[in-house]
Amino acid sequence: MEAPSVQLADKILDRLVKENLLLAEDKTKLRAKLAEGKLKAEDWRLALELAQAKDLKA
């Protein structure tokens, strides 16, 4: 059984991608950090800005 944090990380990342707040290709690299509590402010900002940039381009 996967740890609750890992299960929840998957749900959160899926939801963020669905809402165009995160790029699908960023999910893998953010998963472990998010589940381990190591996602820093700059990681969040970069991920959200990349998704925003793609959103604006589209």
Add this chain to the structure above:
Amino acid sequence: MNKPLKKLIIEHLRGSVVPFSLTFEKGKKLAVIYGENGTGKSTICDAFEFIGKGKVGSLENRGLGRTDRYWHSMGKSPSDVAVELETADSTCRATIGPKEVVVVPADRRPRVEVLRRKQILDLIEAEPGKRYAAISRFVDVGAIETSEGTLRQLLTDLTSNREVAVARVQENQDTIRQFWDAAGKPIPDMFGWAKAESSRDISKADGEIAAIHSLQTAFTQLTSYPDRVAGAEAKLNFEKEAQQAAEVELNQLLANLSQDTGQVVEILQAAQKYLAKHTMIETCPLCESGEKTEDLADRVNHRLAAFSEYQAALTKRMGTNQNVQKAEHQLQSWLESASQHVAQFELCRQTYTWPQDIQLPASAAPREASQLSAWLTTNSQLPAGWNKAGALRQDRKQFHIALNKAYATWRDNTQAQKELDSLLPRLTKALELVAAERKQFTDAKLSEIAERVGVLYEAVHPGEGLNKISLQLDLKKRASLEIGASFCGQDTRPQAYFSDSHLDTLGLCVFLALSAMENAEKTVLVLDDVLASVDEPHVDRLIEMLYSEALKFRHCIITTHYRPWKQKLRWGWLQNGQCQFVELTKWTATNGLTTISSIPDIERLRQLVAESPPDCQLVCAKAGVILEASLDFLTLQYECLVPYRQSGSYTVGELLPAVSGNLRQALRVDVLTGSDESGQLLYKTVNLGPYLDEISRIVQARNVFGCHFNQISFDLLDSDALRFGQQVLGLIEVLVDGEAGWPKNGKSGEYWQTAGTTRKLYPYKKPA
């Protein structure tokens, strides 16, 4: 890792003074180990915990300190202790190592969960924090909360940054407006003007400021030379006059002295120097005479003193000569310096293209010092103009720098504000989403656990009004869990209103629900005497619930000293198709744990009937007991008329006639014989009436042979006794499935069925 268990061997662990072996029956995932107190049930549980968790929990919390001192059997040492578990595909063995229990091979160590009687209320009665710890492995998402915290902090920081950016934008907008006003609003677009101004090249202004500064410096340097040169000339004249006076004085003195005085003085001065170095002489260094040498130095000094006036005049003249030389040198130096600075000024003046507002001298600076003063006087008003021009350019430069800075700050902050205006809503949405997902996840997990607990609890206590079990995280406290329940329609804490028995059940249900959630198929579940406080009406349902839950696990071991369970299993009142029943007999210091074979009564009757020659007394006695059980079941199931009695116990003579008439004729059982190719179940129908009729005919054999010493038995045939036994055996084999139990389930509404529908008893209702 989840292959079925085959055998457990316990060597010298606690009660196993001699190696004890427990073989698990193939195909049965539940083992019920029955034994009176002190028979070694807990030793078996300890063995599972020893090999699975490396500890012996039954000794904990007894004030023993370190319990490993008591793990081995009396008379043995820790090195003698071993537990071996054989499964369908491997064997692993646990022993006590230097620091901990060692299992070889380690990767075959079984996953074990143990619940003991004394622990059963732990989860219910524990503090909310400890309760949370028990379920944290399912719901603890603290790491996600940490990541969420950084997102929240980022949102806070960027919101603050945006506020700063907005303030700076306004602030610099005001500054630009002031500059724009000051510049006379050259164009309508204030920011367009600011942009153009700030991009203007100001290096020309810097060059002009530097050139003006150089010109001023060069001019200022020139202004000092007229005075300096004049002073130097006056000084030179003065020194020359002093030189002439000293010469006159010296000549006058020389005229009064002999013509060779000067030469004599020089000789004496030389002698004085010599004698100062050579204090002890024997002869005169000049004439080499040895006479009067003792006071020669004194006499030389004395003679020189007589020439002192001449010497002073001589020294004075030499001094004035030097002073004249110095004055001449100084004058020459100033003249040369003035000439250089004149050249420097001219260089400044001629090598730069001066703007029109810079007024320059009409003529070049004169190289002759005598003309410099007049030239400086003529141009003395020019430096003030240069100052003004320099200050004007400096002001323009400062204006440009300030405007440039204001415009850059305004532009950068406007951009930052724009970016944050776009990013912040996304950040806010992301944070809301993360928080919502976390809450939803936790709630769902808690709800899943609570729902499962509720289902299990309801299975044991159906419709008792104690339901809606809930698990609630305390939002005001970190890692704190409350258990809630509904009692008489009111939400409350179960600890406040539930009886001990109900709380026991609830604790067991929580344990089972949590254990089933995590790798149940790999887990050996061990329940050590957990039924003790469950009251009689609920035991059957609890056991049924345990049966169905046990199927989820790799194996389930339940120990009990609850005697009715043994009897109910013997009589098939409980479905036992998946259940292995093991009975422990009294523990002894010599033999340790010992199992005894427990043969169900029906099986015992089958053996008695098959014996040759048969023991008629035993056959009738055993058959009579089984017949009573069968009739007891039928009369209860069909609500037959029997005497209403306080004791509730009846004889065959009262029960057998009660099953009569239309009911007896209608009683039939569909016995499962197999299934066809399509999987359809196949049944054989057997009427019970003929069995009951024949039993009624020869039932007196039971009392005559089976119950009492009776001379009448001398007159009866052994064949009647044997037939009684055979008829009862036939009846019970049709009515009861040795594995699935009695047909007590009426959920079909048409018949009564056993578990798995191996028997279908008709009719559903007693015929009129």
